[in-house]
Amino acid sequence: MSMLAVALALASSLGLLLAAALLSGIEARARWILALAFAFPLGLGITGLSLLAWRTMGGSVSWNGSLPELAGLTVLAGLSWRIAQSSSRHVRDTSRCLPWSRGGFGYAAGCLGAALIVMIATAVLVRNAPSGQWDAWAMWNMKGRMLARSSDWSKVFDPELPQPDYPLLLPACVARLLALAPGSGTAGPGAIAILFAASTVVVPAATLYAVSGPRTALLGALLAGGGPRLAQQAATQYADVPVGLYFATGIGLMLIARSYDDRGSALLGGVALGLAAWTKNEGIAMVVGGGLVFAVALAWEGGITRLRRLGGPVLAGALILMFPLILLQTAAPPGYMATDGLVAKLVRLLDFDRWKVVASELASWSDPRENQAPWLLVTAVAVAGIRPRLRGGRFVLGTVSVCLAADVLAYLVSPLALEWQLETSLSRVLLQLWPAAVIGAVSVVRSEEPGDQPIPFRASVITNQPGTHYP
Amino acid sequence: MSRLRFAIALALAAAGLGPSAPMLLGFKWDPPRSFDAAQEADLLYGSAHTWLPSRVGFCSDVPREVIDRISPNDRMAWRIAQRFRSQYALAPAICVAVLGQPSNGQRDPSEANRTARLAELDTVLVLARPDSTCWEGAVKAGFRPTGSAGPTVIFRRWER
Numbered sequence: 001m002s003m004l005a006v007a008l009a010l011a012s013s014l015g016l017l018l019a020a021a022l023l024s025g026i027e028a029r030a031r032w033i034l035a036l037a038f039a040f041p042l043g044l045g046i047t048g049l050s051l052l053a054w055r056t057m058g059g060s061v062s063w064n065g066s067l068p069e070l071a072g073l074t075v076l077a078g079l080s081w082r083i084a085q086s087s088s089r090h091v092r093d094t095s096r097c098l099p100w101s102r103g104g105f106g107y108a109a110g111c112l113g114a115a116l117i118v119m120i121a122t123a124v125l126v127r128n129a130p131s132g133q134w135d136a137w138a139m140w141n142m143k144g145r146m147l148a149r150s151s152d153w154s155k156v157f158d159p160e161l162p163q164p165d166y167p168l169l170l171p172a173c174v175a176r177l178l179a180l181a182p183g184s185g186t187a188g189p190g191a192i193a194i195l196f197a198a199s200t201v202v203v204p205a206a207t208l209y210a211v212s213g214p215r216t217a218l219l220g221a222l223l224a225g226g227g228p229r230l231a232q233q234a235a236t237q238y239a240d241v242p243v244g245l246y247f248a249t250g251i252g253l254m255l256i257a258r259s260y261d262d263r264g265s266a267l268l269g270g271v272a273l274g275l276a277a278w279t280k281n282e283g284i285a286m287v288v289g290g291g292l293v294f295a296v297a298l299a300w301e302g303g304i305t306r307l308r309r310l311g312g313p314v315l316a317g318a319l320i321l322m323f324p325l326i327l328l329q330t331a332a333p334p335g336y337m338a339t340d341g342l343v344a345k346l347v348r349l350l351d352f353d354r355w356k357v358v359a360s361e362l363a364s365w366s367d368p369r370e371n372q373a374p375w376l377l378v379t380a381v382a383v384a385g386i387r388p389r390l391r392g393g394r395f396v397l398g399t400v401s402v403c404l405a406a407d408v409l410a411y412l413v414s415p416l417a418l419e420w421q422l423e424t425s426l427s428r429v430l431l432q433l434w435p436a437a438v439i440g441a442v443s444v445v446r447s448e449e450p451g452d453q454p455i456p457f458r459a460s461v462i463t464n465q466p467g468t469h470y471p
Numbered sequence: 472m473s474r475l476r477f478a479i480a481l482a483l484a485a486a487g488l489g490p491s492a493p494m495l496l497g498f499k500w501d502p503p504r505s506f507d508a509a510q511e512a513d514l515l516y517g518s519a520h521t522w523l524p525s526r527v528g529f530c531s532d533v534p535r536e537v538i539d540r541i542s543p544n545d546r547m548a549w550r551i552a553q554r555f556r557s558q559y560a561l562a563p564a565i566c567v568a569v570l571g572q573p574s575n576g577q578r579d580p581s582e583a584n585r586t587a588r589l590a591e592l593d594t595v596l597v598l599a600r601p602d603s604t605c606w607e608g609a610v611k612a613g614f615r616p617t618g619s620a621g622p623t624v625i626f627r628r629w630e631r
Contacts, residue, residue, distance in 0.1 A: 121491035226487015384480035
């Protein structure tokens with residue numbers, strides 16, 4: 001257990017230093033709050049990918065090799081932070097958005113309290129079912145054990161396995177923990193599930209703190225923690241909560257990049273979206289949808305100059321991870337979507353009855369008797385009031401809408417039995433979008449905080465002048 | 472006024488955490504969903520033989536009526552795996568299942584292949600009736616029984 005704690009601490013330290021390095025253009029207080037919030041998902045994801053890279057190059061996984069490798073990565077991240085800190089000339093002033101007062105500490109404590117409730121709830125559920133539910137057993141954790149222990153890692157693509165085409169980030173994270181703490185058994189995947197659940201509260205809160213202020217952050221933390229069966233879904237140890245968290249992290253960082261005209265945040269946002277694609281197939285739609293909506297938003301407000309300035313780093317961050325993903329997935333057998341051709345898919349797409357079934361399931365998901373979370377979100381935002389300028393929120397909600405449309409399209413063309421597929425996956429798919437939807441919805445709330453008074457976009461801001469931000 | 476509105480919004484948002492609160496008091500989660508036994512066995516077998524590090528597995532040959540008797544809302548393999556875990560200190564995922572003779576009397580067409588693959592394992596935990604094809608297959612593959620437990624279902628630990 002102690003080795004497991006060391007492994008998680010090392011991975012989080014790596015994420016903390018990397019985030020601090022890339023966010024070096026943000027004022028120190030905001031930077032470290034954001035870096036702490038993003039530390040676990042980014043650090044664990046990157047250490048998982050480094051293990052996968054090592055395995056694909058023929059290396060074996062062992063404690064002896066993993067500990068120095070992870071320590072080396074952490075030192076490298078620390079060095080890059082030092083270099084970034086010393087070379088950063090323009091630091092954005094975030095003080096308009098981050099009033100630091102006794103009240104601010106109270107709001108921060110509220111956010112941490114919400115995360116703690118979700119964390120404990122997930123931990124109780126994990127204790128009751130330490131191996132999670134079926135897919136965790138059959139796919140995510142099992143492939144993690146294969147990556148950690150099998151002499152031939154490529155057997156994770158065995159067509160006999162369930163969903164052999166799924167990307168391997170989560171199994172690689174499990175394998176990393178198994179390599180560092182070989183005796184941890186089910187504790188590693190359980191700990192990952194608990195920390196991902198807590199981060200699902202912390203990441204939206206930190207993002208909203210940075211772009212608006214502590215009151216809005218608390219509202220976001222409470223709404224994110226009240227996501228539809230969040231603790232239960234996290235405790236299943238499926239990939240839905242992690243992919244939703246990476247999506248929210250990417251979108252949140254892009255919102256911060258847009259607010260403060262900060263390229264480091266944009267690059268890290270692209271990396272987070274790439275991690276979403278590595279987590280689950282839906283993550284690819286998140287990369288494409290997030291990238292497209294962000295590009296349109298940037299071009300709309302600042303033309304090609306702003307698009308290149310902030311869109312370029314997002315694209316670079318995502319491509320760094322997407323390129324090896326595409327290479328690796330060529331080794332995987334085709335998924336169920338490839339079992340028939342385009343014509344059959346078009347026939348299903350044009351079947352009006354399938355549209356009715358999907359609409360009916362979406363309606364029953366949002367029935368307040370079944371699921372209160374979306375109604376609480378809408379009501380809380382409506383009661384608090386909406387501020388007049390909605391640019392940031394529009395970008396996030398636009399991205400969530402595009403991803404939802406992609407999910408609906410996937411259901412409509414899927415060769416699997418539609419009713420069964422909706423019954424077994426719709427609630428999980430919608431939960432993937434929940435934390436990002438909370439960021440989008442709450443970022444438009446009128447909170448009477450400094451972030452409510454936006455500075456209109458000015459061309460001079462592109463020249464990287466401090467003390468300006470876009471709402 | 473705006474502060475009051477924001478306070479109401481916060482209270483509404485906090486209500487969303489309500490479903491998590493019972494967990495803090497230690498209440499248990501809903502019973503896990505049931506799974507189709509044949510599908511489960513297929514998945515378990517198809518996966519486990521490919522990665523088993525210590526070449527350990529278990530076979531299951533539980534008639535559907537027995538599974539139903541355990542608990543209609545429970546997962547057969549979950550229950551079994553928990554028992555294996557507690558008795559043999561094995562992770563639940565270290566499993567390989569073989570359905571020797573389904574309750575409908577029809578033999579699984581890939582059974583021969585599965586039995587042959589048992590030979591790849593050093594140790595196998597068998598959940599099976601003594602007269603079942605699973606049992607026979609394990610014997611043919613060179614395993615022998617070393618113990619038993621449980622009044623509801625029969626299982627044996629086999630070692631080569």
